[in-house]
Amino acid sequence: MARYNVKETERKWQRVWEKRRSFEVEADPSKKKYYVLEMFPYPSGRIHMGHVRNYTLGDLVARFRRAQGFNVLHPMGWDAFGLPAENAAIENKVHPAAWTHENIATMKRQLKSMGLSYDWRREVATCDPSYYRHEQKMFLDFLEHDLVYRKESWVNWDPIENTVLANEQVIDGKGWRSGAPVEKRKLAQWFLKITAFADELLSALASLDRWPDRVRLMQENWIGRSEGAHLRFAIDGRDDPLEIYTTRPDTIFGASFMAISANHPLAAELAAGNPRLAEFIATCNRMGTSEAAIETAEKLGFDTGLKCRHPILADVRLPVYVANFVLMEYGTGAIFGCPGHDQRDLDFAHKYGLPVTPVVCPEDTDPGSFEIGDVAYTGDGRIINSDFLNGLGIEEAKSAIIAHFEKAGVGSRQVNFRLRDWGVSRQRYWGCPIPVIHCDVCGVVPVPAEQLPVLLPEDVDLSGAGNPLDRHPTWKHVDCPTCGKAARRETDTFDTFFESSWYFARFCSPDADIAFERAAADYWLPVDQYIGGIEHAVLHLLYSRFFTRALKQCGYLGMDEPFAGLQTQGMICHETYKSAAGKWLTPTDVRPTDGGGFVDANGGAVSVGRSEKMSKSKKNVVDPEGIISTYGADTARLFMLSDSPPERDLDWTDAGVEGAWRYVNRLWRLVDEPAFALAGVGATRPTAVEGSAADLERRTHRTVAAVTEDLERFHFNKAVARIRELSNAVEGLKASDAGADWVLRNCLETISVLVGPMMPHLAEEIWSALGHESLLVDQPWPDADAALIVDENVTVAVQVNGKLRGTIELAKDAPEDVARESALANENVRAFIADKAVRKVIVVPNRIVNIVV
RNA sequence: GCGGGUGUGGCGGAACUGGUAGACGCGCCAGACUCAAAAUCUGGUUUCCGCAAGGAAGUGCCGGUUCGAUUCCGGCCACCCGCACCA
Numbered sequence: 001m002a003r004y005n006v007k008e009t010e011r012k013w014q015r016v017w018e019k020r021r022s023f024e025v026e027a028d029p030s031k032k033k034y035y036v037l038e039m040f041p042y043p044s045g046r047i048h049m050g051h052v053r054n055y056t057l058g059d060l061v062a063r064f065r066r067a068q069g070f071n072v073l074h075p076m077g078w079d080a081f082g083l084p085a086e087n088a089a090i091e092n093k094v095h096p097a098a099w100t101h102e103n104i105a106t107m108k109r110q111l112k113s114m115g116l117s118y119d120w121r122r123e124v125a126t127c128d129p130s131y132y133r134h135e136q137k138m139f140l141d142f143l144e145h146d147l148v149y150r151k152e153s154w155v156n157w158d159p160i161e162n163t164v165l166a167n168e169q170v171i172d173g174k175g176w177r178s179g180a181p182v183e184k185r186k187l188a189q190w191f192l193k194i195t196a197f198a199d200e201l202l203s204a205l206a207s208l209d210r211w212p213d214r215v216r217l218m219q220e221n222w223i224g225r226s227e228g229a230h231l232r233f234a235i236d237g238r239d240d241p242l243e244i245y246t247t248r249p250d251t252i253f254g255a256s257f258m259a260i261s262a263n264h265p266l267a268a269e270l271a272a273g274n275p276r277l278a279e280f281i282a283t284c285n286r287m288g289t290s291e292a293a294i295e296t297a298e299k300l301g302f303d304t305g306l307k308c309r310h311p312i313l314a315d316v317r318l319p320v321y322v323a324n325f326v327l328m329e330y331g332t333g334a335i336f337g338c339p340g341h342d343q344r345d346l347d348f349a350h351k352y353g354l355p356v357t358p359v360v361c362p363e364d365t366d367p368g369s370f371e372i373g374d375v376a377y378t379g380d381g382r383i384i385n386s387d388f389l390n391g392l393g394i395e396e397a398k399s400a401i402i403a404h405f406e407k408a409g410v411g412s413r414q415v416n417f418r419l420r421d422w423g424v425s426r427q428r429y430w431g432c433p434i435p436v437i438h439c440d441v442c443g444v445v446p447v448p449a450e451q452l453p454v455l456l457p458e459d460v461d462l463s464g465a466g467n468p469l470d471r472h473p474t475w476k477h478v479d480c481p482t483c484g485k486a487a488r489r490e491t492d493t494f495d496t497f498f499e500s501s502w503y504f505a506r507f508c509s510p511d512a513d514i515a516f517e518r519a520a521a522d523y524w525l526p527v528d529q530y531i532g533g534i535e536h537a538v539l540h541l542l543y544s545r546f547f548t549r550a551l552k553q554c555g556y557l558g559m560d561e562p563f564a565g566l567q568t569q570g571m572i573c574h575e576t577y578k579s580a581a582g583k584w585l586t587p588t589d590v591r592p593t594d595g596g597g598f599v600d601a602n603g604g605a606v607s608v609g610r611s612e613k614m615s616k617s618k619k620n621v622v623d624p625e626g627i628i629s630t631y632g633a634d635t636a637r638l639f640m641l642s643d644s645p646p647e648r649d650l651d652w653t654d655a656g657v658e659g660a661w662r663y664v665n666r667l668w669r670l671v672d673e674p675a676f677a678l679a680g681v682g683a684t685r686p687t688a689v690e691g692s693a694a695d696l697e698r699r700t701h702r703t704v705a706a707v708t709e710d711l712e713r714f715h716f717n718k719a720v721a722r723i724r725e726l727s728n729a730v731e732g733l734k735a736s737d738a739g740a741d742w743v744l745r746n747c748l749e750t751i752s753v754l755v756g757p758m759m760p761h762l763a764e765e766i767w768s769a770l771g772h773e774s775l776l777v778d779q780p781w782p783d784a785d786a787a788l789i790v791d792e793n794v795t796v797a798v799q800v801n802g803k804l805r806g807t808i809e810l811a812k813d814a815p816e817d818v819a820r821e822s823a824l825a826n827e828n829v830r831a832f833i834a835d836k837a838v839r840k841v842i843v844v845p846n847r848i849v850n851i852v853v
Numbered sequence: 854g855c856g857g858g859u860g861u862g863g864c865g866g867a868a869c870u871g872g873u874a875g876a877c878g879c880g881c882c883a884g885a886c887u888c889a890a891a892a893u894c895u896g897g898u899u900u901c902c903g904c905a906a907g908g909a910a911g912u913g914c915c916g917g918u919u920c921g922a923u924u925c926c927g928g929c930c931a932c933c934c935g936c937a938c939c940a
Contacts, residue, residue, distance in 0.1 A: 221856065221936060222936080259940090326938080329939090330939045330940075642878070656865075718866095721867075723877095728877090796873090804873055828907085847872050
């Protein structure tokens with residue numbers, strides 16, 4: 001009898017798996033495959049609890065599918081480019097590469113201590129030239145296939161990180177990492193044509209039936225498809241028309257003004273001769289998108305004096321305003337204003353004294369008395385005051401008016417998207433160099449494929465302002481590949497989401513000379529189960545879907561969707577602590593008092609705040625390494641699985657960890673000090689299994705069936721509960737019952753297989769203690785015997801008028817009249833029926849009998 | 854503002870297509886073992902009334918459908934998330 005030695009045991013099995021190469025896999029078309037992937041980490045220094053949860057979930061799936069007989073690919077790598085490395089370099093005077101590799105080494109050691117079933121041979125780090133050279137090639141292929149362009153445009157500029165951000169990286173007008181208000185700048189940037197796939201990225205969401213609805217909805221909203229019309233309005237005294245986009249062409253007869261964006265070319269042209277307009281435009285730009293108060297910002301306009309002709313009403317003229325609420329980036333940057341049916345337009349019309357004509361009347365209202373007050377009418381109804389559209393419904397009117405415009409040659413039906421192209425240029429050092437050369441003679445020249453990779457220079461000075469590559473004395477100076485004259489390298493690097501958009505494919509053939517081998521990708525992809533945080537719902541997950549399509553177009557791949565199944569995990573939360581002085585305290589700074597409160601190291605009062613996401617700023621973090629070295633990886637893993645469903649936030653508590661730890665030891669004792677000796681038990685089931693042994697055997701099979709279903713459906717907390725129930729039930733086994741010793745052994749073996757995906761070290765130790773030479777990790781998942789799952793008898797509830805009054809024992813599938821008689825015979829039930837007449841008896845077989853009196 | 858989600862004991866959470874609400878765990882209470890403590894084991898634990906058998910109430914609030922509602926429908930409330938001048 002030995003106490004369960006976590007450290008030694010866990011290390012032992014990790015070594016055994018490594019030595020036996022248990023998790024190394026090869027593509028094998030004769031086997032059904034399963035690709036499990038967790039979002040790879042940024043090597044920030046040490047793993048945190050979020051990582052532990054993510055990789056515990058993934059490892060469970062990988063081990064479970066492996067036991068089910070799948071050829072499982074389960075790789076791990078490092079999303080290794082990124083800004084923190086540069087910041088660390090400046091602070092600590094280390095090279096970003098050295099800092100990154102050191103972190104990778106630390107985190108890899110920590111991950112290995114968790115006993116995760118990775119094929120470590122497939123590890124990749126995206127900052128390695130053997131990785132990023134392939135995405136430089138991809139970029140050249142994208143160029144060739146017209147999926148990339150360079151454009152001078154207004155960009156989101158992060159003043160802290162000194163770089164451009166994509167639209168997806170601006171949260172509430174602030175940089176997603178720095179939190180600094182984003183400024184507008186005009187820069188020449190490289191863009192990937194994600195909008196070319198907008199329609200497909202949207203419609204294919206319906207096929208992703210193993211993705212959370214929430215994520216699909218977020219992507220749908222982000223892509224933001226709208227149907228409307230593109231119209232051209234003639235401007236008095238000018239030859240060029242004003243082009244607008246509208247989703248409400250049916251309200252054209254209610255138009256009373258035109259509005260163009262402050263960044264519209266027409267506005268710029270007019271401002272050249274009008275200082276007051278120029279001043280107005282400058283004011284609009286200052287407000288920009290960085291103003292948090294956009295919502296409350298007043299609608300402001302500047303009357304240009306220009307007049308547009310109404311496209312149908314010959315004598316109507318619409319004044320053209322420059323307005324602060326019109327965005328240049330959406331549609332054409334110009335609109336017609338219909339105050340009656342758009343709140344913004346109404347506010348604007350009231351401010352500038354413009355006419356308000358209702359053109360849609362609610363069904364139940366008299367058109368003659370329908371007026372618009374302070375609230376625009378945006379609901380359904382019939383068209384009024386609109387000539388040939390009068391009496392039509394909104395949708396009919398849209399079709400009719402678009403047909404009219406198409407005939408007149410002044411407009412057409414148009415679909416618009418909110419999604420914009422993905423700007424990938426970043427003014428940073430620690431990223432993949434964009435492989436182009438700028439030549440004064442030849443213009444932008446792609447780096448010839450045979451000159452790849454364009455390597456990052458190792459000697460770099462990160463201390464100054466701006467882009468370090470641009471300031472490097474020699475790196476950017478090269479000869480033009482076309483004309484041979486002196487030219488300059490592009491000094492921008494890729495957005496780091498570029499690397500994570502295809503890493504899942506690289507894992508299929510991580511050592512290939514090309515990005516990935518087609519055969520390997522065809523076998524392994526798509527990823528069957530992808531697991532990670534919800535925060536990537538529209539960033540990484542949308543980029544990867546786009547990339548897969550772009551790569552397909554360039555002949556790399558044969559599929560559209562990279563991730564067939566997606567599971568998003570909740571955050572890890574912890575209570576927060578504050579000292580009397582209002583300073584945040586870490587969980588290790590406080591200790592509990594007898595009264596249930598906490599005090600700090602000096603005994604000072606501590607106020608306990610609500611549980612929040614673990615974060616450095618609130619100091620409510622618990623370091624996984626300490627937990628793992630004290631309680632072991634299996635305890636940490638069990639706790640991660642047992643307390644909350646994966647998609648929900650998980651509260652980290654010491655008590656919960658203690659509980660998991662107790663269960664680890666309890667399971668171990670079940671085998672180490674079994675109820676009776678198991679040494680001589682045969683392998684085949686005895687013919688006689690009776691009494692408590694028969695009960696436990698049935699229960700074992702029922703548990704197998706239930707746990708299998710729970711694991712398939714990601715109900716891991718329920719699976720844990722069922723296994724606990726089974727191990728509790730072992731206590732009820734009587735040695736004297738026939739077959740007891742065989743059933744006990746069979747039950748313990750089953751438990752060891754069932755907990756294998758959750759607590760692999762303990763499971764292996766139990767398996768071995770039961771006398772097996774083989775590894776548990778190579779054991780197949782058990783089948784539940786259908787005959788043993790169903791009970792012969794069922795407990796049926798009896799209600800009187802819908803209230804529970806008793807229960808009766810019946811044979812399974814007993815006839816209805818038997819159930820009825822048995823229910824009516826129940827003593828307590830009879831008391832409630834008393835002398836009342838039974839009006840109706842409802843019998844739901846095997847479940848309930850309801851007597852209505 | 855628009856879109857979506859959540860709300861169940863002291864706590865985390867169970868309850869498949871409407872059918873015994875509270876599985877399992879944490880915490881707490883009692884008991885066993887111990888000189889004692891820890892660990893472990895056993896039992897109890899939604900609230901109220903009752904010695905008990907049993908009864909009443911109960912899944913955010915109000916109402917509806919139904920023999921029967923945590924589950925379906927309508928209307929509120931609270932909290933959380935996403936988007937946000939998108940024409």
